[in-house]
Amino acid sequence: MTKKDATPFDWRPFLLRWSGEWSDSLSDDAGRSEEDEAARRDRWLGFPPASEERIAAMEERLGRRMPPSYREFLEVSDGWRHAGGFIWLLAGTTDAHWHDNESGLADVFEEYLDDDAGPDERRAADLWRRGLQLDVESDITHVLLDPEDVDEDGEWAVYTWASWRAEAPERHPNFAEFMRAVYREFHSLHARPGDGEPEFANDTTRELDALMEQARLEALRGEWERAGHQLDEAKQYGRPRAGGLGDQISRLLGQTYMVYFEDVVIDPRYAPELLPVLVADHAAQSYRDDSTLKYHLRGAGEDVVSLAYAMLEQVRGGTYRYTAAGPFGEAVERARELARWGDTDGAWRTLMDALPVWQPLGPDHLAPLGWVADPLLGTLLTPERGRELLSTPRGGHPGGTPDATAGLDPDGLAWLADPGPGRDLTSYRFVLVEDVEPEDLPGRLADGDEAALRVPMTSAEVRRRLLDGQREFSSYDDKALMAVGRAGPRWSFAFDGDPAHFHPQRFVSPAAAAGAGTRAVVVWSGLRNWRGEPFFHLSVAQDGAEQYAFTYAGGEIGRTGEIPEALDPDRFFGSPEEHAGAHRSLLEAVTGEFGVRLPRHALLNGRLHTFTTRSWTRPPGDGEVYAVVSIG
Incomplete structure (x- = not known):
């Protein structure tokens, strides 16, 4: 100015x-x-x-x-x-x-x-x-x-x-x-009069409360930015409910710092939607002193406090499950099932398609929030998706339809060759099985107690739990910890994003076992050893028998069976320097040959069922040396 x-x-x-x-x-x-x-x-x-x-x-x-x-x-x-x-x-x-x-x-x-x-x-x-x-x-x-x-x-x-x-x-x-x-x-210091103090009501408070009501209606019509500014102003004056309303907008934008849904979260009407998010954010901070949670619930009745601590146990145990009433609740169940097997884009669209029929629990409820704490649905949220949700009219209010956010999963497999934020897959391996449901994969790739799916967890969570309980480590045993899901309309996948070193002399492809009565594809790519030598393996089986395979390692190609022209390794590998380009081209070729895809967002950021396979290497032969390390 x-x-x-x-x-x-x-x-x-x-x-x-x-x-x-x-x-x-x-x-x-x-x-x-x-x-x-x-x-x-x-x-x-x-x-x-x-x-x-x-x-x-x-x-x-x-x-x-x-x-x-x-x-x-x-x-x-x-x-x-x-x-x-x-x-x-x-x-x-x-x-x-x-x-x-x-x-x-x-x-x-x-x-x-x-x-x-x-x-x-x-x-x-x-x-x-x-x-x-x-x-x-x-x-x-x-x-x-x-x-x-x-x-x-x-x-x-x-x-x-x-x-x-x-x-x-x-x-x-x-x-x-x-x-x-x-x-x-x-104003903020007088907004909540103490005992014996007169009610703090005046022209300013009445104007601010009217502004909050206007903001509430605008938020439900999808005008969340203007509503947010109005609620921020009211919050600066300490108006009751302003923080609780504004925090609902902030949390859907991915903000967690100083977001406590004050005033609104302690109302039993809204506790089922807001408490899960509050306790999940509390748990994510790894607080040892859970009394801080009670501090953020000051003024709440004992029933709300008890519910909060019960939810905290569910969140920490991975058993919390978000539910909602009516048609939106039905969409939540469908979305969870999609997310369970890796289709996070489909899960998000399912929620968004049902959002206009969502109904608030009361006048101070601006949007569905409890799903953010759900271990499967919470990983769907991004700031861009939060803006889409907030821009969508809901609760029977009129408004325009926002543009849909772009999906997070590219088609095909080629993204595995692309570096990027949060992408640390220097080596990986996966099994694709046709016309088989994901939950049936452990029966094809594992034995005994290991042929059972664990509850959905991130790969880091699963590995942490496995390492906590593992007491023996063998240099010849190579059991893979694999996440499972759907790889397209007719395919399921089992994926390992952190495999052991590749040993071509002892490697045994699981394609034949996985392909009993159907077709299976195995891909293993990455760095062969500490020297960083690149390799790529592909094997395909039909009805329990391997049809063809090739392995590129150390600048040489070994092959078996009749390899289709589209996958012929001679088309991709000319020299070791060309491996990087060959990597992407091969993944594109596998995509074209089998019509498959892998869900990037679910594998890198989401929670999937996992299981432990049989070893990918044969037992040691006579005279072969190996080591076994036992701990405590």
């Missing part, structure tokens, strides 16, 4: 409203000073206006012209009482003075500067030498106008700092914005 466009702040109505609200917030029998009692009676927290002569004398004493918004304030009131909750008297023309390190804080802040401190950091520490002090009486709260932090309108920034807040000084762009901030602080 240029200087000629600047609009002076209308101080008098603002200060009169503030004074009246402060007076009304006081109980009749509270003990207070004569000055405060007079201010309550007169409904005026200020002082008589400063004349131009007094302001000019102040500026002469200080050697600087005061910034516009502070000067205009003085023309209405020469100082101010109770600026927020911790500044009891704010300086006028007489008391404002250069701080000149009066508090010694310049020395304190300079002690924390290291040799690499930049000009901005040194300038911030020097604030305590150059700043104009405005706090006269306060709860160890400093207020300084900075004559070197000046905008194009001549306004000086205001910095506030209190040691008991343990934060860096808070910056306000000018004095008017500082006064707005402490006015909001006054």
